[in-house]
């Protein structure tokens with residue numbers, strides 16, 4: 001397990017945080033990476049960092065909520081690498097407003113990125129997976145279960161994504177494609193998480209609820225993403241694996 005030499009892995013939201021950590025692990029294990037992100041500065045930097053030895057990395061500035069942009073990504077991937085093996089569906093946004101303060105614009109934007117963005121990415125590459133097996137890993141969130149992590153639009157979008165993944169596993173499982181999700185909770189990327197835990201006192205209070213008494217790390221998630229994407233992992237299918245330091249069983 002763990003050798004991805006010559007494979008091609010695309011990570012949405014791969015310019016920062018969890019997505020960047022996942023892309024780095026694939027590159028370290030020999031895969032070429034495509035960084036799909038709307039942050040150009042971070043995307044260019046990440047692709048430079050992940051180009052070394054025999055591995056290349058391509059940044060494509062993209063808003064995953066735009067289906068045409070994903071078609072453009074596919075064209076660039078095939079022009080550069082001629083194949084796709086792994087999709088990591090990671091791009092996501094969260095807003096902390098309560099229902100009475102969520103505008104329709106904010107609701108629609110959250111779903112457009114977090115849910116329709118998955119559909120757009122999968123649809124652009126669907127036919128390629130019919131021919132080439134491979135793996136799809138979705139970065140969901142424990143919030144789909146807990147209802148936390150932002151205003152209701154966030155857990156709603158993540159729960160929708162998990163449904164999409166289950167349906168996709170039924171479609172692509174028979175074609176030899178692994179389709180699974182990781183549902184992290186409180187991964188220390190320094191930013192997205194801290195929207196909900198702005199002070200040290202807030203963080204300390206939440207650590208009391210986590211049996212392992214620490215926040216998750218980007219590598220915790222990346223390790224599991226790489227495991228799930230490995231071709232040797234062929235009997236975990238359509239699952240969402242909760243990664244929350246045991247909080248949910250506490």
Ligand SMILES: NC(=O)c1ccc[n+]([C@@H]2O[C@H](COP(=O)([O-])OP(=O)(O)OC[C@H]3O[C@@H](n4cnc5c(N)ncnc54)[C@H](O)[C@@H]3O)[C@@H](O)[C@H]2O)c1
Nearest residue numbers: 013016017018037038063064090091092141184186187192
């Ligand atoms: N950090 C956590 O504690 C945590 C917990 C549970 C789930 N998650 C999920 O993990 C994923 C990554 O989160 P993170 O904490 O690394 O966030 P992050 O903000 O550090 O990174 C997200 C990346 O996605 C990109 N992005 C956002 N919207 C985009 C769009 N429309 N098109 C293209 N790129 C876009 C951003 O530019 C950024 O580079 C998200 O889906 C998030 O919901 C994070």
